[in-house]
Amino acid sequence: MQTGDGFRSDKGSRLDRWLGSYAARxxxxxxxxxxxxxxxxxxxxxxxxAGGMPNLSALPxxxxxxxxxxxVDRKGSVxxxxxxxxxxPELRRRILDVMAPNQVTAHPDDIVVTTGSQQALDLxxxxxxxxxxxxxxxxxxxxxxxxxxxxxxxxxxxxxxDEEGLIPEALSETLIALRRAGRRVKLLYTVPNYHNPAGxxxxxxxxxxxxxxxxxxxxxxxxxxPYGLLGFDGDPLPAMRSLDDDGVIYLGSFSKTFAPGFRVxxxxxxxxxxxxxxxxxxxxxxxxxxFSQMAVSTYLAEHDWxxxxxxxxxxxxxxxxxxxxxxxxxxxxxxxxxxxxxxxVWVQVPDGLDTKAMLxxxxxxxxxxxxxxGFYTDGQGRDYMRLSYCYPTPERIREGVxxxxxxxxxxxxxxxxxxxxxRSNRIGSSFESPGPDLx
Amino acid sequence: MQTGDGFRSDKGSRLDRWLGSYAARxxxxxxxxxxxxxxxxxxxxxxxxAGGMPNLSALPxxxxxxxxxxxVDRKGSVxxxxxxxxxxPELRRRILDVMAPNQVTAHPDDIVVTTGSQQALDLxxxxxxxxxxxxxxxxxxxxxxxxxxxxxxxxxxxxxxDEEGLIPEALSETLIALRRAGRRVKLLYTVPNYHNPAGxxxxxxxxxxxxxxxxxxxxxxxxxxPYGLLGFDGDPLPAMRSLDDDGVIYLGSFSKTFAPGFRVxxxxxxxxxxxxxxxxxxxxxxxxxxFSQMAVSTYLAEHDWxxxxxxxxxxxxxxxxxxxxxxxxxxxxxxxxxxxxxxxVWVQVPDGLDTKAMLxxxxxxxxxxxxxxGFYTDGQGRDYMRLSYCYPTPERIREGVxxxxxxxxxxxxxxxxxxxxxRSNRIGSSFESPGPDLx
Numbered sequence: 001m002q003t004g005d006g007f008r009s010d011k012g013s014r015l016d017r018w019l020g021s022y023a024a025r026x027x028x029x030x031x032x033x034x035x036x037x038x039x040x041x042x043x044x045x046x047x048x049x050a051g052g053m054p055n056l057s058a059l060p061x062x063x064x065x066x067x068x069x070x071x072v073d074r075k076g077s078v079x080x081x082x083x084x085x086x087x088x089p090e091l092r093r094r095i096l097d098v099m100a101p102n103q104v105t106a107h108p109d110d111i112v113v114t115t116g117s118q119q120a121l122d123l124x125x126x127x128x129x130x131x132x133x134x135x136x137x138x139x140x141x142x143x144x145x146x147x148x149x150x151x152x153x154x155x156x157x158x159x160x161x162d163e164e165g166l167i168p169e170a171l172s173e174t175l176i177a178l179r180r181a182g183r184r185v186k187l188l189y190t191v192p193n194y195h196n197p198a199g200x201x202x203x204x205x206x207x208x209x210x211x212x213x214x215x216x217x218x219x220x221x222x223x224x225x226p227y228g229l230l231g232f233d234g235d236p237l238p239a240m241r242s243l244d245d246d247g248v249i250y251l252g253s254f255s256k257t258f259a260p261g262f263r264v265x266x267x268x269x270x271x272x273x274x275x276x277x278x279x280x281x282x283x284x285x286x287x288x289x290x291f292s293q294m295a296v297s298t299y300l301a302e303h304d305w306x307x308x309x310x311x312x313x314x315x316x317x318x319x320x321x322x323x324x325x326x327x328x329x330x331x332x333x334x335x336x337x338x339x340x341x342x343x344x345v346w347v348q349v350p351d352g353l354d355t356k357a358m359l360x361x362x363x364x365x366x367x368x369x370x371x372x373x374g375f376y377t378d379g380q381g382r383d384y385m386r387l388s389y390c391y392p393t394p395e396r397i398r399e400g401v402x403x404x405x406x407x408x409x410x411x412x413x414x415x416x417x418x419x420x421x422x423r424s425n426r427i428g429s430s431f432e433s434p435g436p437d438l439x
Numbered sequence: 440m441q442t443g444d445g446f447r448s449d450k451g452s453r454l455d456r457w458l459g460s461y462a463a464r465x466x467x468x469x470x471x472x473x474x475x476x477x478x479x480x481x482x483x484x485x486x487x488x489a490g491g492m493p494n495l496s497a498l499p500x501x502x503x504x505x506x507x508x509x510x511v512d513r514k515g516s517v518x519x520x521x522x523x524x525x526x527x528p529e530l531r532r533r534i535l536d537v538m539a540p541n542q543v544t545a546h547p548d549d550i551v552v553t554t555g556s557q558q559a560l561d562l563x564x565x566x567x568x569x570x571x572x573x574x575x576x577x578x579x580x581x582x583x584x585x586x587x588x589x590x591x592x593x594x595x596x597x598x599x600x601d602e603e604g605l606i607p608e609a610l611s612e613t614l615i616a617l618r619r620a621g622r623r624v625k626l627l628y629t630v631p632n633y634h635n636p637a638g639x640x641x642x643x644x645x646x647x648x649x650x651x652x653x654x655x656x657x658x659x660x661x662x663x664x665p666y667g668l669l670g671f672d673g674d675p676l677p678a679m680r681s682l683d684d685d686g687v688i689y690l691g692s693f694s695k696t697f698a699p700g701f702r703v704x705x706x707x708x709x710x711x712x713x714x715x716x717x718x719x720x721x722x723x724x725x726x727x728x729x730f731s732q733m734a735v736s737t738y739l740a741e742h743d744w745x746x747x748x749x750x751x752x753x754x755x756x757x758x759x760x761x762x763x764x765x766x767x768x769x770x771x772x773x774x775x776x777x778x779x780x781x782x783x784v785w786v787q788v789p790d791g792l793d794t795k796a797m798l799x800x801x802x803x804x805x806x807x808x809x810x811x812x813g814f815y816t817d818g819q820g821r822d823y824m825r826l827s828y829c830y831p832t833p834e835r836i837r838e839g840v841x842x843x844x845x846x847x848x849x850x851x852x853x854x855x856x857x858x859x860x861x862r863s864n865r866i867g868s869s870f871e872s873p874g875p876d877l878x
Contacts, residue, residue: 080495
């Protein structure tokens with residue numbers, strides 16, 4: 001509502017003198033409706049199966065403490081100073097070792113260090129996406145990526161997955177339809193390993209098929225791989241980047257294999273793209289934190305990080321097992337995926353239930369999850385929820401699922417008596433930021 | 440040049456398969472011509488008066504070392520974890536104390552912590568500026584801010600300054616002309632204290648005058664104040680934010696008063712704007728580094744940071760004095776400003792000289808500076824250069840000015856013999872990123 005003096009009311013609550021000044025990209029930025037609920041869900045009595053926070057209990061704090069102190073003692077004048085926009089050369093060399101198990105080969109010059117891989121997502125989108133361009137994303141897809149795409153006014157088009165990840169035929173059909181409609185498709189965003197939120201992994205045989213399709217249609221692949229080293233069985237799969245140097249931007253992160261508190265991620269990009277990424281990053285933040293980068297680098301140099309990742313794998317595998325067992329024992333009316341690594345399982349609740357509408361009742365029953373609709377831009381996902389097994393203990397996971405089963409049973413009873421509950425509103429095109437705890 | 444197969448050549452050098460895919464905003468992103476020169480200028484034999492790196496020699500490394508180790512020991516599971524998008528509440532409370540000398544009063548909820556104040560510049564521009572909108576900036580202006588404005592496709596219009604900073608009458612005339620031309624003016628970007636690059640300070644009596652004008656024209660002020668506590672004489676001036684809560688976004692930074700290596704800055708914004716900034720920051724980086732924020736917070740808690748800033752002031756004052764004395768002794772043909780704080784002096788060279796064209800010869804003579812044109816978007820500044828006195832010792836500063844005087848004398852001789860040198864190209868509208876060392 002606009003009043004005569006140029007002041008407008010901000011959804012009836014509070015005057016915002018600048019409401020008429022925001023950029024077009026800002027109009028869709030609204031806080032998620034479920035944000036307030038997550039504040040409640042962070043209370044200790046609630047079992048949160050909603051967040052994506054890594055479990056740092058296995059991290060050797062004494063090692064980290066000594067290493068950051070030694071860093072200041074030995075290299076303080078560099079670690080506390082501005083650094084290069086592209087990132088610390090020593091860290092970039094060490095990142096090559098970290099990517100070796102996924103068979104990514106690169107030169108340190110191909111790497112751009114970012115403030116978490118979220119910044120890499122932002123920068124890639126910034127340099128490629130004009131308003132109205134199409135970004136393809138799996139259905140469902142990482143909520144933080146969807147937020148970035150919407151903030152650059154991209155149209156996100158979802159491509160279906162199955163238990164083997166993104167379906168090549170569906171990708172091809174989608175691209176043909178978009179070409180026919182005259183749409184400009186810039187990026188395919190994918191999380192091939194231990195998908196967030198779906199908990200599935202793109203089969204090895206599908207990777208070259210998908211790259212053949214994206215190459216044919218001139219679409220750049222953004223391969224987001226924060227969980228690639230956190231597989232529970234066998235060797236890591238080769239990254240898509242290992243199959244196509246020039247058609248894939250690979251995003252990596254230390255947030256899940258070391259610690260998110262330093263905010264260190266990276267992108268591996270084709271040469272010319274990498275130059276643009278560096279310029280865009282300098283504009284966004286000047287340079288990533290020297291201290292954070294050198295802290296990670298020192299940790300990698302002084303600690304047996306591969307063994308440490310092995311410990312994390314065991315910790316998450318134990319929790320994955322507890323989660324699947326609990327689902328098997330207590331949610332017989334639901335379906336779920338079978339994650340081979342990573343943090344998440346994707347659960348389909350019985351027909352007619354709406355996980356977003358049900359969430360307040362779940363929180364009242366002291367269990368929280370991430371409702372499915374947040375992982376789509378088109379209103380899909382009402383009968384899905386993402387459960388995280390990364391953070392709570394196995395006992396708490398079991399207790400959380402027990403509470404969740406109680407809530408679902410009650411919902412089904414209500415439904416049997418009164419018919420399906422009214423659906424919650426579609427998410428539509430507004431940019432809902434769920435906050436970092438949903439990452 | 441586009442060839443039949445969809446590949447294009449990248450300025451004739453290297454194929455960029457993705458050249459046809461970049462967003463419109465990316466087309467102007469090119470590395471600065473002087474970037475390569477600065478790589479040379481970083482050699483130890485060159486006296487660099489070009490960079491803006493703070494002098495960390497006065498920083499007590501033992502204090503910092505103990506404090507980061509203690510942080511991991513006592514609060515590692517929080518410091519190494521994801522945090523809130525808005526920033527650590529404890530740090531936000533402490534920032535209030537840091538702003539008190541500039542008379543900024545706020546609530547911790549009004550503060551958004553950012554990855555250096557560069558990120559705050561980026562986020563404010565992101566939420567307010569549509570392509571083609573006008574951003575007003577002082578003439579000259581901070582090169583990193585101009586880069587941000589161009590990356591969002593803003594039209595930067597420069598407003599003249601004099602020794603008392605931005606000229607209110609000129610601001611008013613510019614706004615009237617822009618209104619007549621039907622232009623949409625979103626922001627006034629200003630560095631009121633110890634200006635980068637101009638080395639002048641906005642007089643206290645002008646601050647309310649300028650705010651009266653921006654209020655009248657509905658223009659939001661972005662007050663960038665990284666040097667506010669680094670004045671050499673008297674008490675700090677009241678920030679513009681202290682005079683207008685609702686019309687000013689205040690940007691602060693720990694990069695010049697503590698250490699840039701942590702990349703911690705902040706914005707103080709009106710309530711509704713602050714909410715948008717948090718959403719935009721979550722989209723850009725999820726959350727700022729918990730470790731960096733808590734390291735700064737711990738330093739502020741455990742160390743006498745006010746005394747430390749006093750030491751920095753003395754260190755920079757001594758270097759400012761050395762610079763002004765050297766200019767007085769050795770550059771009689773030039774004019775310069777008289778900085779009362781901060782890092783920079785702005786030098787006007789004799790008529791007919793072109794500081795950008797002269798830079799390669801200066802680097803050959805083992806002295807570097809920042810040529811004036813980089814601080815404008817409209818090709819002004821050929822006869823200006825920015826000299827930084829923050830980093831070298833007083834002796835090196837004097838030696839650098841001696842070398843510079845030799846270069847200028849040679850240029851003047853050549854000019855007397857052959858006439859003025861050909862002008863270098865205009866910067867025009869391309870986005871030249873000079874890299875972090877020019878900050």
